[in-house]
Amino acid sequence: MTASPSLLQVSPSDAELVRRVRQGDLDAYGPLMTRYRLRFGRYAYHLLGNESDAEEALQDAFTLAYRSLDKCRHPERFAAWLFRILVNRCRTAGARRGREQARRAPLEAADGVGVSHPAEEAMRQEELTRSLGRLVPEQREAFLLKYVEELSYEEMAELTGAGESALKMRVKRACERLRHLLSESDAI
Amino acid sequence: MRSDDRSPLAEGSEDPADPVIERLVARLREPVSLSPGVERVVLERLRAEAASGAGQSEAAVPLVFRPRSRRWPALVSAVAAGLAAAFAGGVLFGRWSTRPPGDAAGVRPVEFALRTPADSAVALVGDFNDWNPGATPLRRASDGVWMVTVPLRPGRYRYTFIVDGTSWRRDPAAPRALEDDFGAPTSVITIAQR
Numbered sequence: 526m527t528a529s530p531s532l533l534q535v536s537p538s539d540a541e542l543v544r545r546v547r548q549g550d551l552d553a554y555g556p557l558m559t560r561y562r563l564r565f566g567r568y569a570y571h572l573l574g575n576e577s578d579a580e581e582a583l584q585d586a587f588t589l590a591y592r593s594l595d596k597c598r599h600p601e602r603f604a605a606w607l608f609r610i611l612v613n614r615c616r617t618a619g620a621r622r623g624r625e626q627a628r629r630a631p632l633e634a635a636d637g638v639g640v641s642h643p644a645e646e647a648m649r650q651e652e653l654t655r656s657l658g659r660l661v662p663e664q665r666e667a668f669l670l671k672y673v674e675e676l677s678y679e680e681m682a683e684l685t686g687a688g689e690s691a692l693k694m695r696v697k698r699a700c701e702r703l704r705h706l707l708s709e710s711d712a713i
Numbered sequence: 714m715r716s717d718d719r720s721p722l723a724e725g726s727e728d729p730a731d732p733v734i735e736r737l738v739a740r741l742r743e744p745v746s747l748s749p750g751v752e753r754v755v756l757e758r759l760r761a762e763a764a765s766g767a768g769q770s771e772a773a774v775p776l777v778f779r780p781r782s783r784r785w786p787a788l789v790s791a792v793a794a795g796l797a798a799a800f801a802g803g804v805l806f807g808r809w810s811t812r813p814p815g816d817a818a819g820v821r822p823v824e825f826a827l828r829t830p831a832d833s834a835v836a837l838v839g840d841f842n843d844w845n846p847g848a849t850p851l852r853r854a855s856d857g858v859w860m861v862t863v864p865l866r867p868g869r870y871r872y873t874f875i876v877d878g879t880s881w882r883r884d885p886a887a888p889r890a891l892e893d894d895f896g897a898p899t900s901v902i903t904i905a906q907r
Contacts, residue, residue: 554759555752558752566747576748583751584751584755587751613846614844617844617845653737653741672734685847700731703737
């Protein structure tokens with residue numbers, strides 16, 4: 526079965542949607558957000574460790590992007606531009622929350638709060654979240670950008686402002702730490 | 714973002730493939746579906762702003778220098794007031810501005826300052842640096858005053874400070890942003906068109 530022309534036409538490009546929004550069509554921003562909620566929500570969730578903070582960061586990033594849309598010089602690369610804003614928002618959210626609080630998962634585990642889900646799968650997922658949460662924020666960011674979002678070190682350097690060698694070291698240390706943490710659990 | 718079928722650990726010889734990390738990465742790449750309410754909240758927020766004209770009223774804040782004698786040591790206030798008098802020209806400082814006029818594009822150096830007993834670091838985040846906490850660190854001046862100068866075009870910017878990487882601090886000498894909607898205290902600065 527082939528897609529009808531009408532179906533193809535209902536998926537305008539990012540650049541087209543950006544153009545409409547810039548012309549005052551706020552409704553055109555909805556489809557843009559929907560595209561990237563799904564795509565970028567994963568990064569925010571894993572970096573911040575819970576849905577609530579991830580949704581807040583995503584909302585903030587979308588709002589900032591809308592307000593700054595005239596600064597998006599290459600609308601066809603809206604996704605990369607938006608992702609940069611989200612990465613920065615996630616960093617800021619982590620700073621605001623504080624490093625100790627950012628490692629909420631292990632604290633919850635110590636209190637017995639974080640294992641409230643009875644399903645084994647949910648517990649494994651929480652174990653993964655706890656492991657990621659025990660990385661320092663810079664290592665967690667680098668690990669996710671490298672292996673989950675599949676960026677090159679060059680792209681990561683451009684995105685974060687850190688040097689490539691520093692990023693490689695962060696990824697290396699993140700892997701070492703995760704390997705150690707996960708070797709003591711059966712979550713993987 | 715790239716999508717190819719390479720092993721996620723194939724690149725970078727500093728970290729050889731490891732089955733534990735491979736399995737972790739595979740799990741982390743699974744989709745995470747956040748609530749569609751995200752879009753609804755943002756659209757409602759933006760529509761409310763448009764309806765209320767948020768952002769317009771604060772732009773009308775008088776562009777005058779306001780001495781900060783209650784917040785700053787007398788010497789600092791005197792210097793700031795002197796600079797303002799010398800360069801009075803329609804620039805509102807985010808917490809003091811006062812440099813000579815900028816370039817043809819209207820870019821002005823704007824000095825931001827915060828007095829705080831921070832131990833390690835103070836950063837400035839705002840609309841002008843994509844809220845990146847690593848982009849604009851302040852330097853420690855003296856007597857607990859941290860400062861940084863940022864070139865800004867005429868316009869309206871929201872900003873705040875991050876102290877020691879953990880605490881948000883609104884500029885006590887600047888108007889609070891009306892759309893202070895990030896759950897964090899935010900100030901606003903308006904750079905006038907000359």
